[in-house]
Amino acid sequence: MGVVVPLEGGKTNESTVRRLVDLTARDMGRVNELILSKAGSDVAMIPEVANHLISSGGKRLRPMLTLAAAQLFGYSGDAHVKLATSVEFMHTATLLHDDVVDESDLRRGKTTARTIWGNQASVLVGDFLLGQAFRMMVDVGSLEALDILSTAASIIAEGEVMQLAAAKNLETTEDEYMAVIKAKTAALFSAACEVGPVVAEATRADRAALRSYGLNLGMAFQLVDDALDYGGDAATLGKNVGDDFREGKVTLPVILSYRRGSPDEREFWTRAIEGNETGDVELEAALGLVARHGAIGDTITRARHFGEIARDALAPLPTSPQKAAMIEVIDFCISRVS
Amino acid sequence: MGVVVPLEGGKTNESTVRRLVDLTARDMGRVNELILSKAGSDVAMIPEVANHLISSGGKRLRPMLTLAAAQLFGYSGDAHVKLATSVEFMHTATLLHDDVVDESDLRRGKTTARTIWGNQASVLVGDFLLGQAFRMMVDVGSLEALDILSTAASIIAEGEVMQLAAAKNLETTEDEYMAVIKAKTAALFSAACEVGPVVAEATRADRAALRSYGLNLGMAFQLVDDALDYGGDAATLGKNVGDDFREGKVTLPVILSYRRGSPDEREFWTRAIEGNETGDVELEAALGLVARHGAIGDTITRARHFGEIARDALAPLPTSPQKAAMIEVIDFCISRVS
Numbered sequence: 001m002g003v004v005v006p007l008e009g010g011k012t013n014e015s016t017v018r019r020l021v022d023l024t025a026r027d028m029g030r031v032n033e034l035i036l037s038k039a040g041s042d043v044a045m046i047p048e049v050a051n052h053l054i055s056s057g058g059k060r061l062r063p064m065l066t067l068a069a070a071q072l073f074g075y076s077g078d079a080h081v082k083l084a085t086s087v088e089f090m091h092t093a094t095l096l097h098d099d100v101v102d103e104s105d106l107r108r109g110k111t112t113a114r115t116i117w118g119n120q121a122s123v124l125v126g127d128f129l130l131g132q133a134f135r136m137m138v139d140v141g142s143l144e145a146l147d148i149l150s151t152a153a154s155i156i157a158e159g160e161v162m163q164l165a166a167a168k169n170l171e172t173t174e175d176e177y178m179a180v181i182k183a184k185t186a187a188l189f190s191a192a193c194e195v196g197p198v199v200a201e202a203t204r205a206d207r208a209a210l211r212s213y214g215l216n217l218g219m220a221f222q223l224v225d226d227a228l229d230y231g232g233d234a235a236t237l238g239k240n241v242g243d244d245f246r247e248g249k250v251t252l253p254v255i256l257s258y259r260r261g262s263p264d265e266r267e268f269w270t271r272a273i274e275g276n277e278t279g280d281v282e283l284e285a286a287l288g289l290v291a292r293h294g295a296i297g298d299t300i301t302r303a304r305h306f307g308e309i310a311r312d313a314l315a316p317l318p319t320s321p322q323k324a325a326m327i328e329v330i331d332f333c334i335s336r337v338s
Numbered sequence: 339m340g341v342v343v344p345l346e347g348g349k350t351n352e353s354t355v356r357r358l359v360d361l362t363a364r365d366m367g368r369v370n371e372l373i374l375s376k377a378g379s380d381v382a383m384i385p386e387v388a389n390h391l392i393s394s395g396g397k398r399l400r401p402m403l404t405l406a407a408a409q410l411f412g413y414s415g416d417a418h419v420k421l422a423t424s425v426e427f428m429h430t431a432t433l434l435h436d437d438v439v440d441e442s443d444l445r446r447g448k449t450t451a452r453t454i455w456g457n458q459a460s461v462l463v464g465d466f467l468l469g470q471a472f473r474m475m476v477d478v479g480s481l482e483a484l485d486i487l488s489t490a491a492s493i494i495a496e497g498e499v500m501q502l503a504a505a506k507n508l509e510t511t512e513d514e515y516m517a518v519i520k521a522k523t524a525a526l527f528s529a530a531c532e533v534g535p536v537v538a539e540a541t542r543a544d545r546a547a548l549r550s551y552g553l554n555l556g557m558a559f560q561l562v563d564d565a566l567d568y569g570g571d572a573a574t575l576g577k578n579v580g581d582d583f584r585e586g587k588v589t590l591p592v593i594l595s596y597r598r599g600s601p602d603e604r605e606f607w608t609r610a611i612e613g614n615e616t617g618d619v620e621l622e623a624a625l626g627l628v629a630r631h632g633a634i635g636d637t638i639t640r641a642r643h644f645g646e647i648a649r650d651a652l653a654p655l656p657t658s659p660q661k662a663a664m665i666e667v668i669d670f671c672i673s674r675v676s
Contacts, residue, residue, distance in 0.1 A: 043500045097465060100438075101458040120439040123461055124498045127435060130465075131492030134472055138484045146476045146484065154469030160462045162381045 017061065017332050019325035024067040027081055031063050034085040038132045049113045049125040053092055056110050061221075061329070062192045063088045069196020069210050072322040079140045079199040086149060087192045089133035094156060094188075096126035101164065102247055145195045152191035159183025168274050170258050170266075172250045178219070181226075186218030193217075209313050213326065216310035221333045223303035226251035228336065230290045242283045248273045252302065256295040257286075265289055300334065307334050355399065355670050357663035362405040365419055369401050372423040376470045387451045387463040391430055394448050399667070400530045401426045403555075407534020407548050410660040417478045417537040424487060425530045427471035432494060432526075434464035439502065440585055483533045490529035497521025506612050508596050508604075510588045516557070519564075524556030531555075547651050551664065554648035559671045561641035564589035566674065568628045580621045586611045590640065594633040595624075603627055638672065645672050 021028075039050035063084035070080035098104070099112040100119045106112060114122040130153070137146050163180045166172045193214030197206045229244040230253045244251050250273060258269045271277045272286060290296055307330045317323050359366075377388035401422035408418035436442070437450040438457045444450060452460040468491070475484050501518045504510045531552030535544045567582040568591045582589050588611060596607045609615045610624060628634055645668045655661050 041496055041499075043496055043503060045499050045503045046496065097461050100461055119457070120502050121499065123435050123438055124495055124502060127468075128492060128495035128499065130468065131488060131495050134488035135485075135492055138481060138488050141481055143476060143479055143481070147473075150469060150472035150476050154466060154473055157462055157466035157469050158379055158381055158384065161379075161383050161459065161466065164458050164462060165381060165383045 017059065017064070017325075017329055019321065019328050020061075020064050020068055023071065023321055023325050024064045027067040027071075027084070028060065028064060030078070030081045031060075031067070031084050031088065034081060034136075035088060038085065038089070038136065039129065041128070045117065045121055046125055046128055049096070049117050049121050050092070050129060052113050052116065053095060053107075054088075056108055058091075058108070060088060062091055062188060065189065065214065065217075065326070065329070066192045066196055068322045068325055069193045069214075070200050071196075072210075072317070072320060072326075073197050073200035073202040073206060075196070075200035077199070079142065079145075080196060082136045082140050083145055083149075083195045083199065084192075086133040086136045087188065087195075089129045089136075090149070090153060090156075091188060093126040093129040093133070094160075096122045096129070098160070101160065104247075106243075140199070142195075142199060144198045148191045148194050148198065152187045155183050155187040159185075159187065166250065168248045168250065170250060170254070170269055170273055172255060174252065174255055177250070177252055177255055181219060181222040182215070185222040186215045189218030189221065190214035206317070209317060212313035213310045216306040216313065217330055217333065219306035220303040220310065220330065223252060223299055223306070224333055224336055227253060227296050227299040227303070229253070230287060231296050241287075242278075245272070245283055245286055246278045248276060248278065252299045253290050253295040254286075256298055257289050257293045260293040260295070261289060303334055307331075355397065355402070355663075355667055357659065357666050358399075358402050358406055361409065361659055361663050362402045365405040365409075365422070366398065366402060368416070368419045369398075369405070369422050369426065372419060372474075373426060376423065376427070376474065377467065379466070383455065383459055384463055384466055387434070387455050387459050388430070388467060390451050390454070391433060391445075394445065396429075398426060399559075400429055400526060403527065403552065403664070403667070404530045404534055406660045406663055407531045407552075408538050409534075410548075410655070410658060410664075411535050411538035411540040411544060413534070413538035415537070417480065417483075418534060420474045420478050421483055421487075421533045421537065422530075424471040424474045425526065425533075427467040427474075428487070428491060428494075429526060431464040431467040431471070432498075434460045434467070436498070439498065442581075442585075444581075478537070480533075480537060482536045486529045486532050486536065490525045493521050493525040497523075497525065504588065506586045506588065508588060508592070508607055508611055510593060512590065512593055515588070515590055515593055519557060519560040520553070523560040524553045527556030527559065528552035544655070547655060550651035551648045554644040554651065555668055555671065557644035558641040558648065558668065561590060561637055561644070562671055562674055565591060565634050565637040565641070567591070568625060569634050579625075580616075583610070583621055583624055584616045586614060586616065590637045591628050591633040592624075594636055595627050595631045598631040598633070599627060641672055645669075 035054055039054060040047050066084040066087050067080055095107065096113060099107060099114045100122050104112050105115050113125070137149055159180055159182070163184060166176060166180065190211050191214070194207055194211040197210050226244065229241060229251065231241065254269065254273065258266055261269065268285060268289070272282050310330050311327055314323055314326060373392055377392060378385050404422040404425050405418055433445065434451060437445060437452045438460050442450050443453050451463070475487055497518055497520070501522060504514060504518065528549050529552070532545055532549040535548050564582065567579060567589065569579065592607065592611065596604055599607065606623065606627070610620050648668050649665055652661055652664060
């Protein structure tokens, strides 16, 4: 099922986020301490549920980006650690609520919190983490950072509702799909990157650069994620091919395959997505159709488009290890599909 | 099923919140406009779900308290209108999430949003309203008000998880019950009242007075609410006697009746609450036991205790229409049980 994507610029498939990890290692140690402390509560169920998700092997890309974006402008205080933790909590809260919304039993190959503790705990612990995220932002005291992150919180929820309203609708256009992923995924990447220059008191142009980098990186990230669901190496990624298909999600590989398909093929997609016929046989058929229409390759081409915009957003900035690391992240996101 | 409670201080059962309504009428007009505007979205499902709940006949006690608390200290700007709207959105978000957690089909005699649009929409629109609440607070720009309200958001969620963890546990002590209602209900009343003097730049003592008034009023409010579920006039209140019983909630009337009951009675409560035997026959029996042990009257006595503390919290403040209105609210809350 592996999909090999030729990478431009001589990048190999071994692209990693190693530079970003190294540059933020010390600060991430403080973020991880803060995560444990702020997810704590005398109400035992809160750290239980929170730690289940927090320890489940996410890359913590978003908080690392906040830290690197602050370092990029020479920031030396500790506000970026609190903001990075806030960003990770907002992300974790979204995942907890998403699992309830999607009725998911597995995330990253691990049983979801809602399966173990019930929907109730997932909803409420998500609310708690969101509250804690806001408290940390308030503690930092930057109204600009608060504005950026609270706006992102509204936009993310709006994007999730948009996705819900469009659920199982094969007439969803590519534009509508792009609007959904911009809101539900790219908005948080964008906010995570923009608050770095904000606490570092960088210029408006620098803020705009990081905001644009994050937004476009987030678009690329989600597009690749949606492509991976119809290919990629499940073993290394901890993601199962076909999850989105089985949940009837109308992502870009489906949108392209449906639009490019014959009337018979469209009937197949309708039975599958709207009629919930999404067993193993149907998944095999779907993978065949997606391949026939080049829908994975074209989804990645779209991702690369956003990746290039993200790269150019950083272009005016002077050379630095942080800049190099952030560019490497773009390559990593796109080369995941290998 | 009516429970008549003799009210102290010569108050009649006709106590209302009329003074509060009159004093805040003009500002509430602006709050209502802001509610409609900030619950708006191009994603049609958001205003649909939000308006379903917003228009369902709540008293809007919390935002009125924020407005009156700001007026009490001569505030003449418009920050209190935004904060009052934020408070109402936080409350609405909590209700949306509560309905999912409680699996409720009815609220105030009206079909819940989750029954019409599904759990998914209730979770996500709640998240959206919470995000909008924070944006409005950020817009006001008071870090103190942000601190108070974001802390309340965490505490409310913590209280809800506490309640969930203690669900159907008849060994819940009165202290544990009090801790739950303090977090899930009283914390928001307290924050709603405290942000008034904060935006009015009142003294620390005045802030403390309003915080204490709100906290104790909230305790009284929830105790009476829990008493009403085992009595009161359902027709006028839009609340059905027995809702809590049917959901197996361990509220103070149950805690007192269980603790005071015979071994046979305790077995009855165990079958009902833990074994979900909560039909009409069991409800009749439960009402009989609650009455026999004076559990409603004593729940109201506890409420009155907190009401007195709320009244004394305001005692040092000079006489004013706002002060009189806020004291009337205490009487109203307690006299609801009639």
